Amino acid sequence: MMKKQTHIMAAIVENKPGVLYNVSNMFRCRGFNIESISVGPMEPKDLARMTITVIGDEKTIEQMIKQLNKLIDVIKVSKLDPDNIVIREMALIKVHTSNARTRSDIINYANIFRARVVDVSQESLIVEVTGDSEKINAFINLVKPFGVKETARTGITALSRGVKSIRIEG
Amino acid sequence: MTKMSGAQALIEALKREKVEVIFGIIGGATLPIYDVLRDSGIRHILCRHEQCAAHAADGYARASGRVGVCMATSGPGATNLVTGIATAYMDSSPIIALTGQANRFSANTTYMIGKDAFQEADIIGITTPITKYNFQVKEASEIPKAVKLAFYIATTGRPRPVLIDLPKDIQVETAQMEFNNDVKIRGYKPTTKPHPIQVKRAVELLLMAERPVIFAGGGVLLSNAAPELLALANFLMAPVAISLMGKGCFPENHPLSLGVVGMHGSPTANKLILEADVLLAVGVRFSDRTVGTLDEFCPDAKIIHIDIDSAEIGKNVDVDIPIVADAKRTLETINQQLIQRLKKQRSSLWFDRVQKYKNQLQSLAESSSSGGYINPQKLLVELRKILPEDTIVTTEVGQNQMWAALHFKALKPRTFLSSDGLGTMGFGFPAALGAKVACPGRLVVDIAGDGSFIMTSQDLACSVMEKIPVIVIVLNNSMLGMVAQWQRFFYNRKYCAVELGNSPDFVKLAEAYGAQGFRVSSLNEFSKAVRKAMKSDITTVIDVPISPEENVFPMIPPGKGLKDMITE
Numbered sequence: 189m190m191k192k193q194t195h196i197m198a199a200i201v202e203n204k205p206g207v208l209y210n211v212s213n214m215f216r217c218r219g220f221n222i223e224s225i226s227v228g229p230m231e232p233k234d235l236a237r238m239t240i241t242v243i244g245d246e247k248t249i250e251q252m253i254k255q256l257n258k259l260i261d262v263i264k265v266s267k268l269d270p271d272n273i274v275i276r277e278m279a280l281i282k283v284h285t286s287n288a289r290t291r292s293d294i295i296n297y298a299n300i301f302r303a304r305v306v307d308v309s310q311e312s313l314i315v316e317v318t319g320d321s322e323k324i325n326a327f328i329n330l331v332k333p334f335g336v337k338e339t340a341r342t343g344i345t346a347l348s349r350g351v352k353s354i355r356i357e358g
Numbered sequence: 359m360t361k362m363s364g365a366q367a368l369i370e371a372l373k374r375e376k377v378e379v380i381f382g383i384i385g386g387a388t389l390p391i392y393d394v395l396r397d398s399g400i401r402h403i404l405c406r407h408e409q410c411a412a413h414a415a416d417g418y419a420r421a422s423g424r425v426g427v428c429m430a431t432s433g434p435g436a437t438n439l440v441t442g443i444a445t446a447y448m449d450s451s452p453i454i455a456l457t458g459q460a461n462r463f464s465a466n467t468t469y470m471i472g473k474d475a476f477q478e479a480d481i482i483g484i485t486t487p488i489t490k491y492n493f494q495v496k497e498a499s500e501i502p503k504a505v506k507l508a509f510y511i512a513t514t515g516r517p518r519p520v521l522i523d524l525p526k527d528i529q530v531e532t533a534q535m536e537f538n539n540d541v542k543i544r545g546y547k548p549t550t551k552p553h554p555i556q557v558k559r560a561v562e563l564l565l566m567a568e569r570p571v572i573f574a575g576g577g578v579l580l581s582n583a584a585p586e587l588l589a590l591a592n593f594l595m596a597p598v599a600i601s602l603m604g605k606g607c608f609p610e611n612h613p614l615s616l617g618v619v620g621m622h623g624s625p626t627a628n629k630l631i632l633e634a635d636v637l638l639a640v641g642v643r644f645s646d647r648t649v650g651t652l653d654e655f656c657p658d659a660k661i662i663h664i665d666i667d668s669a670e671i672g673k674n675v676d677v678d679i680p681i682v683a684d685a686k687r688t689l690e691t692i693n694q695q696l697i698q699r700l701k702k703q704r705s706s707l708w709f710d711r712v713q714k715y716k717n718q719l720q721s722l723a724e725s726s727s728s729g730g731y732i733n734p735q736k737l738l739v740e741l742r743k744i745l746p747e748d749t750i751v752t753t754e755v756g757q758n759q760m761w762a763a764l765h766f767k768a769l770k771p772r773t774f775l776s777s778d779g780l781g782t783m784g785f786g787f788p789a790a791l792g793a794k795v796a797c798p799g800r801l802v803v804d805i806a807g808d809g810s811f812i813m814t815s816q817d818l819a820c821s822v823m824e825k826i827p828v829i830v831i832v833l834n835n836s837m838l839g840m841v842a843q844w845q846r847f848f849y850n851r852k853y854c855a856v857e858l859g860n861s862p863d864f865v866k867l868a869e870a871y872g873a874q875g876f877r878v879s880s881l882n883e884f885s886k887a888v889r890k891a892m893k894s895d896i897t898t899v900i901d902v903p904i905s906p907e908e909n910v911f912p913m914i915p916p917g918k919g920l921k922d923m924i925t926e
Contacts, residue, residue, distance in 0.1 A: 202545065206493075210486060217487045247672070254669035260491045260511060263545040356544065 190245035194223070196268045196275065196346050197253065200354055202261040203229050203236035210259055211238065220244070220252050224277075224343030235263070235356065239345045266354050268346055275346045279324045280306070281315045284335030294331055301327050312337055359536050364498035365390040365529040368456075369398045371505035374537060377427050379403060379418070379795055380456075381411040385431020387458025387477060390529035403795065403824050408435050410788035410817040412442020415453045417792030419446070420775045421750050421802075423582065425512055426792060429456040432526075433477030437484065441782060443519045444488040448779025449603060450576060452517035454508050457481050459494065461527040471525060481523055490518035494525065499533035510541045515548030516667040517580055548666060552683035552691055560638070560662045560679050561695045567636035569708050570596040573619065576603030576778075577641015577665060577685045584608065584771045586689035587640070593696050595704050597712045599627040601642045602763055605774040610767035613713065620648040621914045622760040625719040628912065628920045630712060632656060640664040641685045644674040645779070654919030664688045731905040732881060734758075734833050738765040738805070740881055741831070744888050748773065749801040750793045754786040754810030756840035758833045760910040762805045784813030790828040791821055801829070801892060808834040809858060818871035821897040829891045830899045832864050835906045843909050848916075868899035877901040 201207050208227055215222050223241040230237045242252060249267065256265045285291045291313065298305055298315050301323065307314035317327050321344065328336060347353075362370070368391060372380075379401040384392050395402055405411040408430040415426030430439050436457040446453045460475035469475045485492050491511045495504050501524075508520040564570060572594075578587050584607050591598050591614050598608045599616040608615055617624030619631055631637070637659040642648070649655040652675060663670075663677040664685055671680040681688055728734075738761055745751075747769045753759040753776040768774035775793060777785035790804040804811075811832050821828060835842075842856040865875030873896055876887040884902060891898035912923045 206482065209483070213486050251669065251673060258667070258669055260543060260546045 190247060192243055192245050194241060194243050195249050196270070196273070196344060197240045197242065197256070198266050198268055198346065198354060199238040199240060199256055199262055200230070200264045200356055201236050201238055202263065203234050204261070207236070207261045208238075210261060211256065214255055214259060215252070218251070218255055220248065226343040226345045228345075239343070241344045263356055264354055268348055272349050272352075273346055274349060275320045275344055276318055277321050277324055277342055277344050278316065278318045279328070279339055279341040281317065281328060281331065281336060282312050282338040283315065283331045284312055284337050286311070290334050294334060297327070297330055303327065359534045361532055362535055363390065363394070363530055363532050364495075364501050364524070365394045367498065367501040367533075367535045368505065368524070368529070369394045369400065370535075371502045371537065372400065372427065373398065375425070375505065375509045377425070380427045380429050381405055381414040381418070381792065382429035383408050383411060383431070383435060385435045385458060385477070387432035387435075387460065387526045388429060388524075388529075390526065391429070391456075391458070391524070403791075403820065403826070405788070405820050406816045407814065408438030409441050409784070410791070410814050410820065412439045412453065412455065413445065413782075413785050413788035413814070414792035414795070415455075416442060416446040416449075416451045416785075417752060417775055417789030418796040419451045419453055419792075420449075420789070421772055421793035422796035423772065424796070425509060426451070426453045427456065428453060430458070431477065432458045432460055432481075433479045435477075436481040436523075437479055440484060440488070443485055443521065445777050445780045445782040445785055446519045447488045447490070449777065450517050450580060451519070452512040453519045454512055455485075455489075455519060455521040457521065457523050458529075459523045459525040462496070462525040463527060481521065485521050488519070489521050490516075492521035492523070494523040495528055497533070498528045498531040499535060501528070502535050502537045506538070506541055507543070511543070511546065515546070549668070549682050550666065550684040550687060552664070552681050552688040556679055556681045557688065557691050557695065560681060561692055561699065563636050563660055563662060563679065564594060564638065564692070564696065565699055567594075567596075568705075569633055569635045570594050571616075571631050571634035571637050571659075572596050572598045573601070573631065573637055573639040573642055574598055574604045574607050575601035575640070575642030576607075578604060578607035579771050580641065581666070581684050581686040582771070583641075583686035583689050586686055586693060588612075589693050590689055590696070593693065593700055595706070595709045596638070597630060599631050601645070601648050602776065602778040604642070605763060605776070606768040606771045609769045611769060616712075616716075618763050619920070621650070621916075622764065622910050622912065623648075623920075624764060625912050625923065625925060626716050628914070628923050629719065630715055632920055634659040636660050636662070638662045638664075639677075640689065643670045649675065649920070650914050650922070651917065651919040654921060728905050728908060731908070732879070732884065732902055734761050734902075734904050734908060735765045737833075737881060737884060737902065738762060740885060741803075741888065742766055744885060745801060745803065749803060750775065750790070750797060752776065752786040752790040752793065752802070752804045754804070754806045755781045755783045756807050756810060756838070757835070757843065757908070757910050758805050758807035758810065758839075760840070761833070764910070766805065783810040787811060787814050787828075787830060788817050790830070791817065791826050794826045794828050803829045803831065806830050806832045807839060808832055808836060808864070809838040811864070812862070815867065818868060818873050818897060818899075822872040825895075827895050827897050829888065830897070831888075832899060832901050833904050834864065834901055835904045835908060836860060837906045839906070839908065840910070842906070846909070847913075864899050864901040868897070873897040873899060875899045875901065877903070879903065
């Protein structure tokens with residue numbers, strides 16, 4: 189058995205209805221598991237970029253990339269080099285605050301994590317954290333004792349460092 | 359630019375793609391298309407079930423190498439196509455499926471996509487994993503481009519089905535139509551030209567090989583590379599084993615032919631492929647039914663794998679030299695380089711060994727008893743003697759198919775059509791109809807079993823009414839024979855749900871549809887019936903009672919390797 193690792197792929201796709209379904213359905217049909225997927229339009233607007241995080245051995249990842257490339261609406265697929273990459277994820281975390289003391293504790297933690305408090309109410313506040321997944325996990329673990337009421341995470345998005353970029357011909 | 363309706367644009371676009379025939383069944387959501395189709399000059403063949411329309415389009419495509427077109431209405435019409443589309447997908451057959459759909463917009467009713475309208479089904483969602491591409495047309499003006507795109511995608515690279523979903527209001531809507539021959543798809547650029555370095559490495563390896571074996575499959579037929587394959591085998595004196603899909607790509611009466619590899623492959627192919635030191639695999643996908651256990655497959659061989667679909671390379675079997683390209687172009691290039699390099703006569707040691715094996719194992723394949731019944735193996739050998747070389751044979755799925763693969767020698771490309779990937783019972787008969795429409799001057803014979811034929815036999819009506827005469831040979835063991843064989847071998851003979859009994863009477867069934875039927879009880883009667891059917895201008899069903907205990911040998915038990923072949 190080859191070693192299973194986390195891999196991040198970027199796919200440039202046609203920005204039109206049904207493409208996300210085609211991609212996610214292919215993963216399901218072939219028995220590949222998606223850890224996270226994030227999609228957004230790019231320049232030009234008729235293209236979209238998908239950042240797909242998967243866990244698998246080299247052979248499985250190679251098959252995933254080939255199967256992705258086979259989809260007509262997928263224009264280009266790249267496996268991002270884990271040593272040369274900027275990875276970000278954003279999370280919104282709603283934490284229970286029973287009193288002023290806990291509120292100030294959480295705000296302190298948020299400052300340490302360079303996170304922002306984006307909503308405050310009598311009994312809760314929402315913190316926005318951006319960073320790699322480990323940082324977000326660490327923050328959630330830290331505030332867990334206060335009571336995490338709800339979290340929303342965007343999933344990973346990533347770009348290669350430096351001049352290297354995925355280019356579309358024609 | 360011409361102003362016309364969506365339906366008119368569709369028919370015009372199909373004519374520009376040189377479509378001559380559509381297999382289909384009309385329905386509410388395709389009425390506007392049929393209104394234009396009736397005077398278009400394109401022949402419409404009215405099937406009796408949409409599954410048959412898809413299989414017939416598939417048979418048409420496999421026999422002719424051209425695109426087969428089928429059409430169904432929305433909802434159940436479209437979902438009935440699904441088995442046929444999946445069959446074509448698994449065997450890489452280029453068909454175009456056209457489906458009607460509920461209205462896109464609708465003023466005063468809810469007959470509209472997304473409102474669970476009458477006969478609405480999400481056929482795009484349903485067929486996504488079984489088409490190379492599918493799409494719903496959103497505007498009438500998109501139709502010419504949609505058809506162009508569909509034909510381009512279905513026929514280039516690895517051929518496979520494409521489905522176009524056509525909402526009814528778009529069929530009626532008029533627009534300025536532009537028919538353009540340019541196709542540009544950013545995400546689709548199939549590689550057809552082999553990489554020169556990979557070809558050079560392959561040639562070096564082949565020149566050094568002492569026991570080369572060529573393993574050829576459906577890709578050879580799809581790229582029309584049979585002549586190049588024959589030349590290569592002759593240059594190298596390399597025996598040729600084929601996958602089931604490859605039947606017809608190499609003449610099976612050639613001294614270098616080993617026959618089919620796999621679970622019910624020929625003993626010669628299964629034994630000799632394991633001895634190879636270099637395996638040249640071309641247009642195959644190393645399916646589970648072919649290779650058995652992966653780690654025991656060709657343990658000593660360096661493997662060269664040529665395929666136009668890069669995802670097939672390394673998917674099942676690890677290879678030493680991958681070549682992503684068209685089979686014909688690659689074999690041409692390899693041949694050119696081999697001619698220059700092959701100076702001295704190749705040693706005949708391997709060739710002699712192959713011949714010795716073939717003679718030894720031939721007798722093994724032919725010995726089988728049938729307890730007073732007609733022996734299906736002998737029947738198929740006899741049938742080969744009667745039928746002209748260019749006869750197109752289709753099969754159903756199960757024992758009939760495996761006997762045909764083993765004992766009916768295919769001699770020419772595109773003369774043996776079988777549902778090998780999906781294993782669709784009921785494929786053979788409608789595929790035979792499609793093949794006959796594509797090649798009206800040739801004989802078309804469906805080698806069937808009783809269990810399979812019953813699944814699509816209602817299209818006897820289509821065959822009679824549309825005057826598409828074919829011959830159906832029902833190897834009738836009153837059993838779902840292949841499953842019964844598995845129950846005999848692996849479930850202590852405890853039969854369950856495999857006994858079909860004597861219903862229907864296939865002779866009377868044929869006659870009820872206006873076809874002719876014969877029942878035969880000896881090989882002599884069988885030959886006479888076939889000769890009579892060959893002269894007939896209506897479809898003939900020949901019912902051949904065979905023993906319910908008849909097995910297909912050799913056999914590799916599931917989960918075992920080629921070396922674990924059981925021969926009796």
